[in-house]
Amino acid sequence: MRYWLFKSEPSTWGWDDQVAKGDAGEEWDGVRNYQARNFMREMSVGDRGFFYHSQKERAVVGIVEVIAEAHPDSTTDDERWECVDIKAVQPARVPVSLDDIKAEPSLSDMVLVKNSRLSVQPVTEEEWRIVCGMAGIDPA
DNA sequence: GCCAACGTTGGC
DNA sequence: GCCAACGTTGGC
Numbered sequence: 681m682r683y684w685l686f687k688s689e690p691s692t693w694g695w696d697d698q699v700a701k702g703d704a705g706e707e708w709d710g711v712r713n714y715q716a717r718n719f720m721r722e723m724s725v726g727d728r729g730f731f732y733h734s735q736k737e738r739a740v741v742g743i744v745e746v747i748a749e750a751h752p753d754s755t756t757d758d759e760r761w762e763c764v765d766i767k768a769v770q771p772a773r774v775p776v777s778l779d780d781i782k783a784e785p786s787l788s789d790m791v792l793v794k795n796s797r798l799s800v801q802p803v804t805e806e807e808w809r810i811v812c813g814m815a816g817i818d819p820a
Numbered sequence: 821g822c823c824a825a826c827g828t829t830g831g832c
Numbered sequence: 833g834c835c836a837a838c839g840t841t842g843g844c
Contacts, residue, residue, distance in 0.1 A: 689842090713827075734842060778843080797826060797841050 683803040684719065684729035685792060686744060686766065695731055695741045698768045705747045705767030708800070709755045716800035720764045721750045729766065730803065730811065732792070739775040740811060744768055773816030786810055 686708060688694065698706065711717055727746040733739055748765035781787050787810060791801040803811075812819035 687842095715827090738843075795826085796843065799841085 682723070682727045683805060683808040684723065684727060684746075685732055685740075685801040685803050686729050687732045687734050687792075687799045687801070689735045690733045690737060691735070694733060695768070695771065698731060698742070698744065698766070699771075701767065703767055705765045707754060707763050707765050709753045709763045711753070711763060711799060712761060713799060715798055717750075717760075717762055719800045719802060720762060723749060723764050725749060728769070728808070731768070737775075738778040740772055740781075740815060741775050742768060742771040743812075743817060770817065774814070776811055776814045780814060781811070784810065784814070 708720070711720065723746045725746055725748065729744050729746070730740045731742040731744050733741050744766040746764050747767050750762040750764055752759060753761040753763045778792070781790060782793060787793065787807060790803070790807055791798060795801075809819045
């Protein structure tokens, strides 16, 4: 099992939208970046990820699970672009803000801190446990 | 709203 | 294959 981070502008697609899709989940479509796409290709069903709100909010707000592996992105005919499907698992009891993450020395290597523009990112197991702890979520 | 950082595109 | 120009993203 691997861990990831999915970033979205809440005005476009937010946690509430994701929750509204229930267990059926939704495509994580619209990614037009090779690095992000390549990470999605590496994902397996059952992998977990943080759902992060960018822009004004800047916080991890929940946990999602990969429910379908990479497949063509239905929002484009360009066959270069693929996406996975994810579903909401549970909200963060306490949202973990970017400031919180930056203030935590053990999280200073997170991709979120080092390459803030990448919209789909890998998260290490240690980072997963630490951020889950800060969010008041059981990492298991 | 601004701007720095980054990725992509296209001319050479 | 290089690099300048351009567009986009996201933190501030």
